[in-house]
Amino acid sequence: MDTRLLESILNCSRLPSLPAVALRVIELTRDRDVAMSELASTIESDQGLSAKILKTVNSSFYGLRQPCSNIKKALVLLGLGPVKSLALGFSLVSSIEMDEKDGFPYTAYWRRALYTAAASRLVAVKCCPADDPDALFLAGLLQDIGMLAMHRALGDEYVAVLNESGQDHRHLARHELNALDIQHPDIGALLAQRWKLPDELQIPVKYHERPTAAPPRFQRQVRCVGLGNMLHDVVSDADPAPALRRVYAKGGEWFGLNKSGVDEIVKKLTESVRELSGIFRLDTGQHPDPVGILQDAGRRLDELSRTDPIASCVSRHIDACVVQGGETDPLTGVLNRNGFESAARSAFHLTRSKGSPLGLVIVAIDRFKEHMKLGPEGLDGEIALGVTSSLDRRFGPSKGVVCRLGTDLFAVIVDGLERGNVTELAEGFRSELERYSSQWLVPDYPGELRVTASVGIAVADESTAGLFSTPDLLIASAMRAALASRQAGGNTVRAFAPAKRAA
Known part of the structure; x- marks a missing residue:
């Protein structure tokens, strides 16, 4: 940061x-x-x-x-x-004063805020009424207040970040970190703290982009807001099918919601926001017919399953990995070792069937035990959050899946890129980590914190087709490449390359 x-x-x-x-x-x-x-x-x-x-x-x-x-x-x-x-x-x-000429997308902002607020309350009323549904309405309304703060302070510089993200909120935090090394959920939480709002509001604002990383005490509340965000996507995306699939998966995993329970919330949501938009006097855009949305999304999901059953199966599997508590890291919200192994196996079989390359990147933090001896309690968490954020900045645009395999061990699954491209991204991450880790907010650390990593790469492609017959062999080769990087002194990238045959 x-x-x-x-x-x-x-x-x-x-x-x-x-x-x-x-x-x-x-x-x-x-x-x-x-x-x-x-x-x-x-x-x-x-x-x-x-x-x-x-x-x-x-x-x-x-x-x-x-x-x-x-x-x-x-x-x-x-x-x-x-x-x-x-x-x-x-x-x-x-x-909040709104000037449409200042480049900020106020209609999209308030649409997201009101839809998430109303959806968070509907989920809480149905699934966990003891968690104060109206406080969750306010948490949803406040969730992106950090965006407004960043725009007020940075002006056109922040508008450029919004445009770089393609005005797609799901990618915004990554672009904020990439351009500014700071993100709106953290700014919003600090504002909520300044206003002396209770933890029940501060925590959902801070963790609404990564609900599984929220402190256990507030996990249900943050998940209500997280599901509210996904419900906003269902009624706002041009193709609602992917968002609806995520809501079905996470609603079931987090709250025991079945398909009909989710559909009931979607049907109530649009009318609620239409009424609230008038009361709040906010322009939140068009309010589509929820029945039509559910029917169209259902047809799209059926069509996907018929036309590309392999891709559909893998996509559902990785969605499931993300929502299962046993396959995600509670601090960072990324896949843990179990989730990594499951996703890697699925991706391996999919890419092999399509003939496209699959890369695995293993990241081992150098001198980790030494950092832990010198640093304050909780430093391991700060390093984990910094590393996963940096990996996501580098590999996220290529749809890389970031994972945390252990306290000081991380991985990225990236498909469709050749070995040279994966190596270039990994080198960019290694360099960024070394340069910017000194700016992380770590009080009581003696001297300057400088975090480096040993990075190993293995790519399954045409040149390695005979070597990587199973995903476990690909993982093992990436691990050996990371070990070679460590043995070379660390803070470097090593890529597995097949031995050249003698002429």
Whole structure:
């Protein structure tokens, strides 16, 4: 993380800020025994805010059986959580000035925010109502506040990053890290901390891009927001089938949701956001027919299975690896050793059937035990997050799958690239790691932290067809190449190359 840039962003005078009423609501609600009359009078002191809350409370979003005429009654009928979340949500939206000429995609931003917020709440109501569904609505609304902060502070420089990502949010964090060595979830979490929001809101903001890395205590809440993001993709993508497949997989794994349960949420979602967009006075684009989306996506998934059964099978398998707790690393959210071996085997058989190359990259951190002796507790986690982020920056654009095989051992599965291309990417990673690890935010480390890696590569292609008859042989060769790099002194890249036959 670039600490100088981080400081520059957080000290920007144009950052989003919460109005005085919202800050007072946060202060009052820290006390579990807060007097409801004092909270009601605080909210009612802002007539516009009070009117918006009451309009929402009386909408079909809450479905009250009797009309609610004032904030005190809303607190009685709904409780503290929903009213607090609505007050903070409306305050946040009203505090953000929008100028369509400044290059920021406000319509897409608010579409994602509202759809994720509404979907997070719907998932929580159905699957884990004890986790305060309305707080999760607010967490979804806040999740990308770091994007606005980065745009306010960096202007056109950040707009260039947005454009480089193709305005595809799923690739945005990688492009942010690549260009700026910082990402919006971290900035958003620091803003939430500055506003003194509770951990129940800070943690989903920080981990919404990688739910499996969230602390165990907050994992259900973060997964609600994570699934909410995927549900946004279902109703927003030109081809909803891949997103719907992910929702089916992760909804089942995380919450025990079956297909009909997911479909029910999708059907409710569009109408909820259409109503909320009007209440919040936000342009969130078109709201498609959910029944048509589900039917089209179902046909696409059936078509994929028929036309390319091998690719469909492997894709489903890797999706499953990502959602299974036993096959992902809880800190970084990437595949662990079990997930790596499963995905590598699937990719090996797929690429072999298609005649395309498959590369494996093994990364072993140099002097790891020495770093652990010198550094503070938790340094291993900081190194893991830094290494996986750097690997993703280099290999992500080529659809490489980053994995963590152990505390100090990592891997990348990359298909379709020749040995020279894989080696070039690996060398770029090695050089970047050496240069930028000194900028990682690691307090109490004596001196400058300098992390290097021994990197090994093996590629299954036409030249190695007779050598790599199984995926295990390919993995073993990549491991031996990494060992050769270590034995050569480390901080280098070695690629397995078949011996040339004598003439």
